[in-house]
Amino acid sequence: MRRRSLAAWGALLPLAVIVLVGYVGTVLWTLRTSVSSSRTFPKDDFVGLQQFERLLDNDRWQHAIHNLAVYGVLYIVAAMLIGFLLAVFIDQKVRGEGALRTAFLYPYAMSFVATGLVWQWVLNPDSGLQNAMQQLGWKDFTFDWIVDQDMVIYTVVIAGTWQGAGLVMALMLAALRGIDEEIWKAARLDGIPTWRVYLSVVLPMMAPTLATVFTLLATGVVKVFDTVVAMTQGGPGTASDVPAKFIMDHLFGRANLALASAGAVVLLITVLALIAPLAYARSRQKAKGGHA
Amino acid sequence: QPLKAEVIHWWTSGGESAAAKTLAEAYKAQGGVWVDTAIALGEQARSVAINRIAGGNPPTAAQFNTTQQFRDIVDQGLLNNVDEVAKRDGWDKFLPETVLSAIRVNGHYYAAPVSIHNMSWFWFSKAAFKKAGIAEEPKSFDELFAALDKLKAAGLVPLAHGGQPWQDGIVFTATLAHYGGRDLYLKIFRDRDPKAIMSEDFKKVLLAFKKLQGYTDKGSPGRNWNDATAMLISGRAGVQIMGDWAKGEFAQARQEAGKDYGCAPGFGPRAPYIVQGDVMVFPKTSKPDQVKAQQLLASVITQPATQVAFSMKKGSIPIRTDVDASQMDLCAQIGVAAMKDKSRQLGNGEIYMTPDQNGALQDVLTSYWNRNIPVEKVQKDIVNALKS
Amino acid sequence: MSGVNIQGLSIRFGHNEVIKNLDLQVHEGEFLVLLGPSGCGKSTLLHSIAGLIDVSGGSIHIGGQDMTDAEPSERGIGMVFQSYALYPTMTVERNMSFGPRVAGVPKAEIARRVNRAAEMLQLTPLLNRKPAQLSGGQRQRVAIGRALVREAGVFLFDEPLSNLDAKLRAELRRELKLLHQTLGNTMVYVTHDQVEAMTLASRIVVMKGGVIQQIGTPSDVYEQPANLFVAGFLGSPAINLVPAKVGADGVSLEGVLPLRLAAGRVKPGQHVVLGVRPEHVRLQADGRWRATVQLVEPMGNHQVIWMTLGEQGFSVLVHDGRRIAAGDVLAFDIDESLLSVFDAASEQRLS
């Protein structure tokens, strides 16, 4: 066992370096910066938790965190659901699979600077869908979420899902194709309706992929930035603001490195607080035995 | 051996590129080689410049704004000064005071000014005004409101606005300067005086600001400024408050100032003229030919010919008052004239406040613009935003 | 309760025709055992009955209805897969109860069935484990359990007991037989175990290379194999095959085992192969032939004696504990009436 670890650790060395230098290092640096009064450049002074106090006092930050929660839940659910459905339907030996797959995946390839603008147009009540539908005769059709304080975050969810669902589909598709045909046979024999097989047999078997997708989306959520900037600039007002935009605004435009770092630290702590119990439960379960 | 200068700037759109080219050509004509590093968006370009300075690979020159952040880098000792050029070319003689005070830190000149923008012009669509039966362009803020009401009555969009925080900020700046007046403007932006902020006068300004919001259309949130300008061009909207770069859009649509659209930096001959400066800074380097290149560049870009050529393409006005403005368009000529009167000049918010304060203020304003918040609370929020 | 009627079935994997124009009638309530060498197409046949692979030709009727293109779930079958195909994320209990639960069988009824199957298969203490936490034999039993709780009209069992120990296998064999007798469902059962085949089957089908060689009751197939292949395939130790040539008189055989056959079975000069089951060789002092012992295999309740007779190897089953050693020369005799005679050229039995 000793030797066995050695080989693996040898292979993991680059990762270890990256983690230590790239991540642990920068996290520590960020932590350090967050308790300083750094502006454009990092400063070596110590101002205590002043930045954090300011952050917690800040309406915009509060709002951004709230938006993040709404966006996070909806986006993850929607992207996973739609991605999964697309993968399942594409997996039905359909014609033109390649074209369909590309159709669902292409949004992922396009810079959001432009596609965000298109979404802005499409969702805009004057130029977009609402206008088009009204011209087509549905006079009562209204769809003006993007200019609505309370609804705008949902439009970000729509655009985000549009962009991310394709990748989820690709991941799910790869996982679906990995499931042993015999399992399908057994289920068909058991007379399980196809949807039920997906739900009760296939989905649990895809658990590792689901975990991957979830984590992927979750990191995307926490870092979501360009979607919002390109579509709404955080607006109307700050109605669709998100923490990453707050951080980026302070990092660049507002030259407040310390506050931006404090924001990143708070984000990180929030994430930690959310996943720590999960990780703990998992390790407990593992200790109790069984590979499952 | 030509003097090679790598310049980071954010003049990337069509008109801006053309303007940048005039600088490059002027520099080349005087024996330099211009190595162009164009990076879209000011924040982005500035951040790259700063990172490259931090990473030990600074450009020869970088576009910057005369902001408090500029003072930050100066304080860090990261810039070379161009005192020699300033003295030799006699900058003190032909640069407006506002510009001089912005680039001069502790008696040294740390930047070469490139252009002057006014980011709060009032633009009027003649077609829309005609439709609404407005004979004359407004000459005061009250007339503006009256015109807006008429436009509204005519079923047009009175105020074309792009609902993005920085555009909200422009409208506010215009309101504060032209409705609140020069003194209040300075008390708020320069002195950040809590008493002034809590004052009745300022409250009126805020209410006027909010009133303007009532003249925007429903689709305004998130809109780009040029889409708003397009509404003026097509005659669907009457008024826009936007920087002088809007001229480019009109020009693109082959509209002419004074004929198809009107422009005003404010109301009346003594109206404040709000100034925002683009400058070049010169990161610290000890390589002799780099220093030479920096000095040559500083000299070239401030020369009158360069200035006129640049401003015509860029839509801005020259930094020096001693140039021949006759070739320039009507709006620019109005600007040049205004710049001659020192008492009319006002810096924009960035000049007086740190980027952080400026941003915090913007956050409060954009919230106020978009939501129904009691004006008293807004006043308090502004006090807070400007405190730090 | 339903029979299976297969007609002209062909199944192809790419260019590889695995089942070739196969006809097979499984009667209602029958216990049909499929025998055949590894890779002959037994599993393929089961899968096609279940509707799990597309057939290239032919038809499959179940219970009188054409089911060639029907959904597996509509065919009323339960199946034990050779590879088990357990649901890896479900516990043993869920693996077994999943089908009935989806079918909407009442909870109590499901519990009853699962518990009965678990008890029969000795899985009760393992009901909450996942397949990954089971031993090979335990997994196999779960696979059986899953099929049993279906209570289908036709059961398809693909080597269901292969990974179980002899004792458990004997118990389960008995249980399966009992179950079959009480429920009366139709069974198609693949096995390599002769004891299973013999004790369970109402009829045995012997296949080779996707073609049926013989169908008959266990004793038919064992005692009257239709051809050399069937003869050689059944029986352990294998049948002794001795080549011979028929003499001019049409009854006497020339070769290492000269003997006389009943008239009419063979033609003069014909080359034949004699099939002599090891248990039909009697070691007796007054035997007509003698051979040298090469190897003795004690098997607990019997011994297998490997002898040589001229060039010909020869095995004999001895049931008593008498001591025999390699090198002994023993006399033996054969009852001609129990012999099988095959034509050497066509390999078919000469009736």
Next chain:
Amino acid sequence: MSGVNIQGLSIRFGHNEVIKNLDLQVHEGEFLVLLGPSGCGKSTLLHSIAGLIDVSGGSIHIGGQDMTDAEPSERGIGMVFQSYALYPTMTVERNMSFGPRVAGVPKAEIARRVNRAAEMLQLTPLLNRKPAQLSGGQRQRVAIGRALVREAGVFLFDEPLSNLDAKLRAELRRELKLLHQTLGNTMVYVTHDQVEAMTLASRIVVMKGGVIQQIGTPSDVYEQPANLFVAGFLGSPAINLVPAKVGADGVSLEGVLPLRLAAGRVKPGQHVVLGVRPEHVRLQADGRWRATVQLVEPMGNHQVIWMTLGEQGFSVLVHDGRRIAAGDVLAFDIDESLLSVFDAASEQRLS
């Protein structure tokens, strides 16, 4: 060529102790067969010898060296996994040649070994297939082939023939025996097939619940089972176990089978269990007891007669073809010297 010495081995899955303080000495060149009920820990034991699971306690020496913590590849073993574990992306040929290729065996030598194994396993036409394109038995043979080409010092075979037909199994059994004799490697072999166990083993280990019950030669284990479990586990049909009570004289037994034992084996009043192998019951007209036939199972070369004697069920092996029908009453006798006697309480054999 190396023996395996296991001392105090314990293996735990979570709270479940599967192997309990097990000592086992496998001699060099020995053919050791592991027998035991499903789930008793045979595979686990093999995996621990191969170094594929972490042991909770104890040590494993191979060829005299402590290998408890050694890499599997360093242990000089070849293994057939119960679940095959074929490399799905490699062809049959590559599956088999992977090991030697890793070891840097010359190409020609690899080809030779692979071809020999393929021939022996009748896989030659399948060498270019992927595992997914094989039948169950074919996969199993690839798994065997992969182990064989390793030519290791110790072979660990986990039910290697379970999915093969009787004929092929018999052939391979013989080939394996031959191989073992020529190469002289140490074999640890798990099987549920009694014939395999009896014919291949130099010694048999019977396990139950992770604990060794008996180690001995095949005939030892079969004829002198150490306890009730071993007695019942071996033999098909199973040994007849008849409870009895020793009379006051210490030799006569009371119960359904009253008979007399040799003096000294039992104590007066003791409760014992008699073990009578079905083949040791002789049906003979002058037998001391009589019983009613319940069921007759014809097995080809023998029949199993299930009888009842009072309450007690009873099986008898009959080797001739005599016609026996249910309901017949038959007389039988038993040779007392072949009896096993167990203490009813401790279940241990009374020597």
Next chain:
Amino acid sequence: MSKRKASSQWARVGVYAFLLFAAVFFLLPLYVMLTTSFKSMEEIRLGQIFALPSSASLDAWRAAWSEACTGVSCEGIRGGFWNSVAITVPSVILPILLGAINGYALSWWKPRGGEWLFGILMLGAFIPIQVMIYPLVKLEAAVGIYSSLPGIVVVHLVFAMPIMTLLFRNYYAGLPAELFKAARVDGGGFWRIFVQLVLPMSTPMLIVAAIMQITGVWNDYILGLTFAGRENQPMTVQLNNVINTTTGERLYNLNMAATILTSAVPLLVYLISGRWFVRGIAAGAVK
């Protein structure tokens, strides 16, 4: 028989209906982008985003590719194309390879402490990368690779590590562990098992990883801008120069054309990736 045919035909119709509906939703923005790219600015100012162009013109495409001015130079977005290729090739191959190795080491060899390493890495995936830029600039400058091709590749490597490792770790955890055991008995060492057994079984994940990484690197703007150095600026810098501006004019037709052109490479990858989404890669491995 006909019953099955009929019901399955309805199912097919349902499948295609769903896919078609989804495709329309997904393709709607592309339609707007395409039509916009063919319109003139005058027409775009009318604000009829769904209308077909009155007269399709390729001018915007030509300009986007080779004429648009982005600062002093006027060569459209094509300027950075080969730079993007030069950055993308190593920044795709290295992270995927390393991610696969990490995933394999973590899930199959389970070295002590590996889970901790992985945990920290995953936590790191939640830091907005912009926050990490400044310290990384300092670090790379210290090592001497700042503003160079290796510099940007290393940065991509760092930022790709969490997701790539996660992707492969979870994928490998789902493969039959028995295979690993068999390979170890066969004497395969760490690397040989990886190369000969694990990699061939990874095709679906390799494709997904390639899709993600190619897209991510090809579309990356901020990292290339900051770390690649002036000489190696990727295509996206040009793209952003074309389409991004605060106060400059916006040529929407050109923006759309440039955006679509820039994404051509990832799109091509998506199109040809299909045949590698293979079914049942581990079939037949274990009973």
